[in-house]
Each structure stands twice: as C-alpha cells, then as structure tokens.
Amino acid sequence: MSAFRRLAQWLALVLTLAASPALAASGPPPGFVLSDDAELAFTSPDGAIRLEQYMRDGGAWDVKWQVWARRGGQMTELKPEQGYGAGFRFTSDSQWLVRMQKTGSGAQDLFLYHVENGAFVSAAKQSLSDLAWAYFHSRPDTNNMKLDYHISANLVKGTEEAYRWLGVHWPDNRYLVISLSGEMDKHPKNVAVKGLADWKCRYDLTTGKFDVPKMFAKGNAEALRWEIKR
DSSP: OOHHHHHHHHHHHHHHHHHOGGGSOOSOOTTOEEOOOGGGOEEOTTSSOEEEEEEEEOSTTOEEEEEEEEETTEEEEOSOOBSSOEEEEEOTTSSEEEEEEEEETTEEEEEEEEEETTEEEESSSSOHHHHHHHHHHHSGGGTTOOOOEEEEEEEOSOGGGTTGGGTOOOOTTOEEEEEEEEEOSOOOTTEEEEEEEEEEEEEETTTOOEEOOGGGHHHHHHHHTOEEEO
C-alpha cells in the first residue's frame, strides 16, 4: 500500500470520527451533579432517549441546571441552561419534546425540540412560549393586553394521546395545546388580582403555525376578563 493511500485512509477515518455524534466528547462540565430526584428524569415513549438533569450550586443563589439527552453512549445538551429543573412531555412517536421550564415564582417558559440524526435539537430560534405570546398579541381580540408578572406558558396535558380527553379526534403527533396566563400591576382598588387566566391556543407541529379552535373561544373570552375582587 502506497504512503499516499495510507494517508488518505487515515484522513478519512479522522473525518468520520469527528463527524460521528456518538463518539463526540459529550456530557455535563465539571461541577454539575446528576439530580437523584426521580421526578426530574424522563424517558421517551420508545425507550431510546433518557433525559438527565444536572445541577451546579455555586453558592450565593448561583444555581445552574443543564438537561442532557442520553441515547446509548451519546449525550446531547438541551439548551438553554436554566436556573431551575424542568418538566418534559414527548409526543407518542418520540420525535417531539416540550420542555416546561420554571423561570421564577409563578412564571414558566416552553421550549420545543425535534429529533434530527437521532438527537434532540431546538426546533425554533425562539422559545415556544415566545412564539405563543407573539401569536396572542397579534390577535385583535386580545386588546393589546399588558401583563407584568406571573407570566406563564403551560403545555396542556395530553400530547401523548393527541388530546383525546378533550373529546377531539386530531391526528396523532400533530398538535400541542398551550395555555397562557399572567397578571397586571394596574387594576381597580376593588380588585385584588386582574390579568389573563388560561387562554388557550393550538400549535401545529407540521406547519409551525398557531390557531384557536372554536372549542376554546368561550373559555378564552372569559380568560381575557379574569379578575378576583376584594
């Protein structure tokens, strides 16, 4: 075998190893410890991917959490790094994953991931919650509502069963139902709390678009008028 041919084969092997995610160096950095809380461990319906959450306590309220998806010997971080642990829900085909991320007292964001080349990656440049709020504010019926605190986007349970409990017959692994809530600083003196409560929309995983099915119209109208009087 010529020296040139041996060199070419060696270079091909190096490039193959570099491109292989299964052999790429992965895993949490030093200082992050795997949580032993069983409620923070999740496995995809097909059993192929396990989500592990790691925490680093730097003291003085400097707490960081990372989520890593383990598939065999490969580990992939589900960004972004956050200050709290998170909940997760998969679609039944194990191709989509929603992260329900607490961000503070009464506040929560949603992040959407999709399987590509056997690993979960972010499905959009923005968080799913940011996209849902943008859709909410784009609608004429929301009256440019301004919310100040306890701003929360929630994933309604039922992703694995295509929301059959709602009495619908939507295609499997097609839709996500999101509920939006928040409260206002300014409100009448005779009102203790005012804001938005459980306003629902639907996200289409195929088209990447939102809509509001007619079945949510009445509840959404009430959600826009939500208040608790003193």
